[in-house]
Amino acid sequence: MRKKILIVDDVDINRDLLRAILEEDYTVVEADNGKKALEIIYSMKEELAAVLLDLIMPEMDGFQVLEELNRRREIIGRVPVLIISGEASVEVENKCLELGISDFIGKPFNNMVVKKRVRNVVNFFDSKNLLEEKVAEQTAILREANITLKAQAEQLKKRNQEIIDLLGTVVEYRNLESGEHIQRVKGYTKILAECFMREYPEYSLTQDKINIIVSASALHDIGKITIPDSILQKPGKLTKDEYEYMKSHTTKGCELLDAIKSEWDEEYKKVSYEIIRHHHERYDGRGYPDGLSGEAIPIPAQLVSVADVYDALVNERCYKDAYSPDEAFKMITEGQCGVFSPKLMECFRKVRGDFEGLAAR
Amino acid sequence: MNLKECYASIGADYESVFLRMGSDSVICKFLFRYFDRNEYNGLEKAICEKRWKDAFIYAHNMKGFALNMSLTRLAGASSVLCEALRNGQPEDGVSGMLADVKSAYVITEKAVGNLERE
The missing domain is CATH 1.10.3210.10 (Hypothetical protein af1432)
Structure with missing residues (x-):
């Protein structure tokens, strides 16, 4: 199944510019403001391979989207967010990085560079998510094994007690x-x-x-x-x-x-x-x-x-x-x-x- | 007029946009779309009506597009206006900055209008 990319930008031409770059490799989903972006992210989080997010938008801007995603850490940790913006000051880039973004692409952008940077981030998160799933799986197995071991230890303790009780009964009898x-x-x-x-x-x-x-x-x-x-x-x-x-x-x-x-x-x-x-x-x-x-x-x-x-x-x-x-x-x-x-x-x-x-x- | 001539006529950076976007037809497609909808009117109207936040977003979007298209003069003028509007309270001289944007916009729009459409 093709991976899905969400492009969030209030200007349709900007979305189309990015769509033209990415649609060869991904199924592109679009949102023209932050609120719609969040709805799509929450409903499609398992399917989204990445979010390309503009910063300056009406209704809800990119910073507000990032802050909202940070309140739900499981999403920002699982779906990579790349900022595409003309707001290319160090302060802005730093603020976005602190809010957990995976990459910051300033305007003007080079089509090939965008394509490669998106691919890198998607691949990285694929590996990371796979690894985390494996770790979670292994942890669950270990937890299960630990419960079994504890039960066996309890059983053994009970058995030791039974042996002593049995011998004690012999003395009494x-x-x-x-x-x-x-x-x-x-x-x-x-x-x-x-x-x-x-x-x-x-x-x-x-x-x-x-x-x-x-x-x-x-x-x-x-x-x-x-x-x-x-x-x-x-x-x-x-x-x-x-x-x-x-x-x-x-x-x-x-x-x-x-x-x-x-x-x-x-x-x-x-x-x-x-x-x-x-x-x-x-x-x-x-x-x-x-x-x-x-x-x-x-x-x-x-x-x-x-x-x-x-x-x-x-x-x-x-x-x-x-x-x-x-x-x-x-x-x-x-x-x-x-x-x-x-x-x-x-x-x-x-x-x-x-x-x-x-x-x- | 072809694209390279068009860029040369308005002092825009054809080499840069071609390097980044890779194809004249793609560049032309986006230029036509943008100038067909007269984005400048929205910006001017927002400033006249003192809707500073809307005006900032218009200026910001114009700057972003111009940067991506390497429309050097339009990018420079809209960037100056954008910064003047950033904090919601316009700085002195906004009308002069708007006039610069209009001038750059009109020149560019005219040059794009002279491009051969497929």
Whole structure:
């Protein structure tokens, strides 16, 4: 299809002069004033290859047309405007260029020069428009891909959560720990972790990471499904051998985790692993299974160990009665249940009220 | 009278217009069209009636055409008048400037009238 050129000039002879130059290559459309020009530009903008605009005209002059087009940037950016005028001062040319024109052709003009300059501008805008369309197309594709990726990430997150929930259900079903214990440990872990994030930003805890830690805390005793009931539910004190066997729930839990071959987010797996293996480690190195000490104990495990001990203390177990929250607080802060990190204890003191509120529910 | 002689008789620049427009017949076509409609009358009437904005547009259009056609004298006279009318309030001596335009216009019109029409 032939490209269309709009010639805007109030003098028909001038329009005819330009038509004679351009009609060999383009279909020429004419307007004899600015208002008509705008109507044509708005209705034909997709089809117009260029606008040749006179400046001095009755009704609406060329400057007003340019100002109006500038209010609709998408047009001046898409359809090139060339000024053809006898107003050839530097000021006028500069003003037109600032208003976004593509070329300024003064009078008298040379027919061949007009023809070539129009062709150059049309070709340039053709390439530019094509490139912009391609970029817009690619951007839309990328945006679409990004939405899909986000949806997949959400799906994966959901799947990670489902794996943890499933394993947590196994622990509950085996009646190793009551469902309430698991829920409370999650609650204490969350309270302590959020305080720790606020107080010690140098550990780079984030709410996302805390959410993972809280979910994974449900698995801290998963290894107990491998421990016989005769040991787990023994009302009295365990023998040395029984105690050693009981301690293996930390490492056996990790073996269980390793057996999961399904696609599982690395971070979820790492945090779960740290909690299951190390939630009985103590800050002075006297915990188990690895005797880690100080900062070598992963933060998720440290958080869950305080939560787990606190809940065990304030609730009745087959081997002991429940302590009061006051007693539990004292026992933990005085190191009667093993030594915890001083920073963690600082947080524990700060959130004591929140722990007691949750324990009372 | 042919086009080259016509231009020479009024001190207009034939070489320039031919170089830019490329053909005598095209140049003649536009000259005939322009002078057949007596553009000068519109300009004179607008000035007499003190319609300065209209007068400016007439003068401006005459200048543009004369420049394109290399009608040197008419382009010069209409350009002077055009600038005098530009700001909507005419400067002193507009009637003298108009007389110069008329003189150049009449001479050119007459020369074009003597051109052989196909």
